[in-house]
């Protein structure tokens with residue numbers, strides 16, 4: 001199979017495949033790609049190249065990638081119909097999500113492929129990396145020897161950016177409940193001469209005695225029955241001066257989303273009531289519209305924030 005050899009070719013072949021199956025959707029993501037590649041060309045190219053490399057080493061055809069991506073879009077539409085009718089997510093709890101999604105390699109595999117692609121096709125997904133990278137440079141010194149914990153990493157892009165900004169990092173411990181997800185992260189960011197360690201575990205069962213300088217919890221809170229409990233645990237796993245990066249979407253129906261945040265304020269309230277202080281926040285709506293209309297229509301809003309342990 002001949003595979004597109006550049007990030008640019010990969011994107012254009014992917015869009016062509018998607019257009020053949022869903023022309024309307026392809027128009028939308030084509031517009032996104034043009035905006036993102038013009039606004040942050042170097043980061044955009046870098047992430048697209050990671051996606052291209054991942055799929056090329058897996059030897060997955062462009063047809064398969066497009067099909068997996070569009071299957072997730074259809075699943076999300078179905079979950080959306082339920083959500084707008086009943087005002088809640090369909091998946092009842094994390095046990096159900098584990099049974100039907102995380103522990104099922106066939107489901108998890110198409111889902112993770114689709115999520116990986118969405119990082120470079122959706123504005124709100126890509127823009128969160130822009131904010132993250134900018135803030136990393138402000139919040140930690142360039143020569144920091146950080147000990148990092150990355151929970152539920154999926155694509156691993158947050159750890160990729162940490163590695164890049166802080167080459168003298170000490171280690172990254174990666175924890176995920178799904179083997180499929182861990183395998184994807186490992187293929188994308190590797191083991192870096194043993195500095196990156198992978199553990200298959202529910203984060204609630206993860207026990208270590210050491211403390212971390214930086215903990216990453218990207219799009220995991222909404223998968224948990226009691227997200228406040230994990231925040232309390234992470235607050236203990238973090239050094240007194242450590243930082244926690246959290247992202248979570250509000251109003252975001254999906255196969256395995258369990259905990260519904262109705263708005264950004266609910267996310268911030270939960271963080272503050274879990275023994276943490278907020279350092280800064282960002283948020284990106286999934287559709288281009290003014291904030292008032294987006295809130296009224298319950299459009300997904302991806303919230304990102306840095307937090308630290310409450311000062312005594």
Ligand SMILES: C[S@@+](CC[C@H](N)C(=O)[O-])C[C@H]1O[C@@H](n2cnc3c(N)ncnc32)[C@H](O)[C@@H]1O
Pocket residue numbers: 102115151152153154155156175176177178181201202203204217218219220223247
């Ligand atoms: C949507 S992905 C997040 C990927 C990436 N971090 C991001 O920000 O886009 C959610 C990940 O959390 C993992 N996960 C869900 N519940 C978990 C738990 N209780 N313990 C550890 N990992 C969990 C899933 O297996 C999946 O890999």
